[in-house]
């Protein structure tokens with residue numbers, strides 16, 4: 001039996017989907033066997049490799065609601081509504097699934113999570129190694145600063161390209177979740193405007209910049225009296241997300257049903 005991991009890409013014609021196709025075709029450990037996209041995509045039928053700029057790979061872009069042959073693992077970089085649908089299919093067909101799509105509502109996230117009862121599932125708002133290491137550093141910083149007599153103010157600034165549809169980023173929300181768990185913050189404040197009054201100690205602030213073609217930057221600010229600590233991660237291009245996603249997918253393809261994290265993949 002071939003050891004080459006057959007990868008399905010959901011959202012394959014998108015900015016990230018094309019990067020995933022390119023990364024999945026590199027080397028000899030994995031290959032794209034399925035490329036799915038919107039049933040209304042004008043690109044249906046076109047070769048996924050051609051769309052990704054890597055030449056013909058004999059994998060046509062196919063409607064996400066009409067695929068027969070199951071891959072060894074599915075990678076989802078799509079939109080929330082489609083993510084929920086593919087998670088249901090992958091759960092029912094026991095296809096391991098990496099969910100990278102962000103902007104899901106709490107109800108949508110719960111629907112996706114149900115798939116982990118039947119197959120291996122990893123929900124990763126960010127598949128970059130540097131970002132996930134940054135999350136580890138932020139957890140340590142919050143843990144170290146949580147009992148300061150004068151307190152610590154945490155604000156998260158994220159920067160993304162003008163095309164991004166959700167705000168703040170899923171990565172920023174995950175950073176906030178990590179900080180809140182350590183500091184016990186309960187109020188997530190998105191932007192500020194008007195006479196807000198003094199900042200409360202229970203707040204975490206989020207600020208989203210949308211400019212140009214920024215592929216993703218996150219700065220977690222720990223404000224103390226007299227000094228500031230910042231953890232900053234900046235993407236140069238989308239390669240870090242794509243390589244991280246393909247590595248995570250190959251990890252998932254070997255796992256039993258259950259919920260996994262990027263820390264499991266990276267060994268952090």
Ligand SMILES: NC(=O)C1=CN([C@@H]2O[C@H](COP(=O)(O)OP(=O)(O)OC[C@H]3O[C@@H](n4cnc5c(N)ncnc54)[C@H](OP(=O)(O)O)[C@@H]3O)[C@@H](O)[C@H]2O)C=CC1
Pocket residue numbers: 010011012013014015016017036037038039040041042064077078079081082099100101102103124125126127128170241
């Ligand atoms: N976890 C991570 O590391 C990262 C996560 N992301 C996240 O990935 C997601 C995608 O980002 P990006 O690639 O920039 O976005 P794009 O909009 O470029 O890609 C989304 C793709 O999904 C397709 N799509 C829309 N509706 C459906 C459907 N019903 N079924 C299947 N496919 C559908 C879109 O097709 P169409 O254009 O025709 O609508 C498009 O091809 C975002 O949520 C983003 O936040 C991004 C980078 C890194």
Ligand SMILES: O=C(O)C1=N[C@H](C(=O)O)C[C@H](O)C1
Pocket residue numbers: 102125126160164165168169170171172215216217
């Ligand atoms: O939309 C993007 O581009 C990105 N989205 C993800 C998020 O919302 O965290 C990950 C990365 O920051 C790029």
